[in-house]
Amino acid sequence: MIQGDENSGTDEVIIRQFLIANELGLHLRPAGLLVKTANQYKSSITIEKGGVEADGKSIIQIATLNAAHNSTITIKACGPDACRAMEALGNLILNNFEEPHSDGNSPAEPPA
Amino acid sequence: METAQQNLLLKGTGVSPGIIIGKAFLFVPDDIEIPVITLAGKAEINGEIERFKQALARSRESLRAVKKEVERKKQKEARYIIDAQLLILEDKLLVDNIIKTIREKGVDAASAVKETVRKLSRGFDDVSDEYLKERKTDLDYIGERIVRNILGTKRHDLSTIREPSIIVAHDLSPADTAHLDTSVVIGFVTNTGGKTSHTAIMARALEIPSVVGLEKVTKEVKNGDVIIIDGAIGVVIVRPTAETLRSYSEKKQMYEQLKKELFQYKDLPAETPDGFHIRLLANVELVEEVSAILEHGAEGIGLYRTEFLYLNRKELPSEDEQFNIYKKVIKTIAPYPVTIRTLDLGGDKFLSHLDLVEEMNPVLGLRAIRLCLKEVGIFKTQLRALLRASAFGELKMLFPMISGMQEIYQIKGILDEIKHDLTVSGIPFNPHVQIGIMIEIPSAATIADMLAREVDFFSIGTNDLIQYTLAIDRVNEHVSYLYNPLHPSVIRLIKTVIESAHSNGIEVVMCGEMAGEPLYLPILLGLGIDELSMNPLCILKIKKLMRSLGYRQCRDFVKTIDHLKTAEEIEAFMRLEMKKRFPAAFEMTEA
Numbered sequence: 287m288i289q290g291d292e293n294s295g296t297d298e299v300i301i302r303q304f305l306i307a308n309e310l311g312l313h314l315r316p317a318g319l320l321v322k323t324a325n326q327y328k329s330s331i332t333i334e335k336g337g338v339e340a341d342g343k344s345i346i347q348i349a350t351l352n353a354a355h356n357s358t359i360t361i362k363a364c365g366p367d368a369c370r371a372m373e374a375l376g377n378l379i380l381n382n383f384e385e386p387h388s389d390g391n392s393p394a395e396p397p398a
Numbered sequence: 399m400e401t402a403q404q405n406l407l408l409k410g411t412g413v414s415p416g417i418i419i420g421k422a423f424l425f426v427p428d429d430i431e432i433p434v435i436t437l438a439g440k441a442e443i444n445g446e447i448e449r450f451k452q453a454l455a456r457s458r459e460s461l462r463a464v465k466k467e468v469e470r471k472k473q474k475e476a477r478y479i480i481d482a483q484l485l486i487l488e489d490k491l492l493v494d495n496i497i498k499t500i501r502e503k504g505v506d507a508a509s510a511v512k513e514t515v516r517k518l519s520r521g522f523d524d525v526s527d528e529y530l531k532e533r534k535t536d537l538d539y540i541g542e543r544i545v546r547n548i549l550g551t552k553r554h555d556l557s558t559i560r561e562p563s564i565i566v567a568h569d570l571s572p573a574d575t576a577h578l579d580t581s582v583v584i585g586f587v588t589n590t591g592g593k594t595s596h597t598a599i600m601a602r603a604l605e606i607p608s609v610v611g612l613e614k615v616t617k618e619v620k621n622g623d624v625i626i627i628d629g630a631i632g633v634v635i636v637r638p639t640a641e642t643l644r645s646y647s648e649k650k651q652m653y654e655q656l657k658k659e660l661f662q663y664k665d666l667p668a669e670t671p672d673g674f675h676i677r678l679l680a681n682v683e684l685v686e687e688v689s690a691i692l693e694h695g696a697e698g699i700g701l702y703r704t705e706f707l708y709l710n711r712k713e714l715p716s717e718d719e720q721f722n723i724y725k726k727v728i729k730t731i732a733p734y735p736v737t738i739r740t741l742d743l744g745g746d747k748f749l750s751h752l753d754l755v756e757e758m759n760p761v762l763g764l765r766a767i768r769l770c771l772k773e774v775g776i777f778k779t780q781l782r783a784l785l786r787a788s789a790f791g792e793l794k795m796l797f798p799m800i801s802g803m804q805e806i807y808q809i810k811g812i813l814d815e816i817k818h819d820l821t822v823s824g825i826p827f828n829p830h831v832q833i834g835i836m837i838e839i840p841s842a843a844t845i846a847d848m849l850a851r852e853v854d855f856f857s858i859g860t861n862d863l864i865q866y867t868l869a870i871d872r873v874n875e876h877v878s879y880l881y882n883p884l885h886p887s888v889i890r891l892i893k894t895v896i897e898s899a900h901s902n903g904i905e906v907v908m909c910g911e912m913a914g915e916p917l918y919l920p921i922l923l924g925l926g927i928d929e930l931s932m933n934p935l936c937i938l939k940i941k942k943l944m945r946s947l948g949y950r951q952c953r954d955f956v957k958t959i960d961h962l963k964t965a966e967e968i969e970a971f972m973r974l975e976m977k978k979r980f981p982a983a984f985e986m987t988e989a
Contacts, residue, residue: 307718308719309715309719309722309723314478314479314482314533314536315478315482317485318478318481318482321485322485343490344489344490345482346486346491346492346521347521349525350521350525352524352525352526354526355715355716356714
């Protein structure tokens, strides 16, 4: 089968939803980390919130998403390293952008 | 020659107290009108794009240098801001749009930057979150920085200031203040901003007298003008007359004397000459204020209000978010104790989606503990966060607006449930965390003896106690004259509460405004209060007075007051006695 567009056949598209759990929403620091992480990958990264899309590599667009605390965003990664990009972005968000749990006492897991 | 108006008085918002007189250093980087230049031909366009790219590179370089500087100075907040500004600078959206504007419209680089920034700024118009909206200023700032690099005009660098100066600016960014030498920069005045703006936060951190929100101070002041800042009341006087200057010099001297004198008391115990000691604590609302209170000689936080966590936002704060804040507060203040009060708000104030009925008498309505016991989910989240934080230092939990025993039973039931959960999950907490209640409703004061057997401490909230006891709405101008902390009924209630507590072996802290008022101190000491929690700025003043009051004398005052029948008589008596003993101290505090 012949790929119809510029996809070389190795391109992946991954879409995931996340909850923004940290205190001030996607404020300076988290938005910055998000962009820095996205920039490490070739794939295009799109962040969508409430019908508005932002380029995951543009801090200006992310800032205007109005992604406050507890809002849900959808990230779409598209490109040859989409899988790895999504994993990195997911880790960042799920770890609350490495916010305050600075001294290793993140909420304890119930013992198995 | 001098035509500018003398003694011009401008009123803004005082964000950092103190009086300062100095020369203005006008810091208005971008008041130059940029004429739009239409480019002729491809060569000029390419040249302009190249010019822009070079300016971009220079901007990046200089901002990186600033970043190094704030990293060196460990200014964490400033670093995040500059980090984000760097990302804005490198944002393809911005860069591509500017180049496109130059190319397609054939205009010069500086105009293209301005136009693009203006266009992108509009994206922030629909941002409702206050904090995120503020990022627009970062975009503006970056635009300005690039324009400056294109035109080759330098933004004044505050680090080059050599003689004592007051910075007069439209607004200040952390990048501006990063290089500040506080021995030469003695004050800030700005056109924009409020109590929580970047400028305000930095002014307070640096303890520099500042007034913001003056609207057009940059237009009124010329470089080198003499200006006076009164940071406490938000007044700026431009080009003062000799007479004004003289009177303010005196005022300044007095203020400094007072400050110097008071700071001697910082490390001295809060103790009367005859050996009676109480703890002076601070009321705190923001986690940022916490470290400063130790500077004011506080021996802990007597009241940490959690309301701000819930305000101005659409969603409730999560358990983790709260836990992190509480933990930070507790760890910062350790080994001193922190009393954190659970949510003390009416639902209307913070939650639109709760769908509460509008109340006729919100002060008597569903608020504080009542709301928490109704919306138990909200309450449990906060309690769980508090309990988890209790593992990190000395936390005391305080419950507001208690009216009777039933509420305590309910709270304890919920607490036990959460403690059990935490234990089962293996999450650490302090099982013996102290719990206390606000005594601010007369019913609670009346049955204080019963309540005292159920809790570890009392906290008297005088503002509400007075309001409820005297049935006075403080905000209602027609009756507010009746609001008087010295009403005999109020004093009797406080006395009952303290006696009931002490006979049951628990302590009483007072955390209302009354606690920080020098005139009331002798009465509170005489009544046997154990701790006073107040605005941190009042602590040293109270400590100083305390160190010259005799405890036995205070007991006698209270006995005398017992026979006085009106608030006016009591007040007159106290003023007379205090003025007799401490003429200087009471001149001071009345000002």
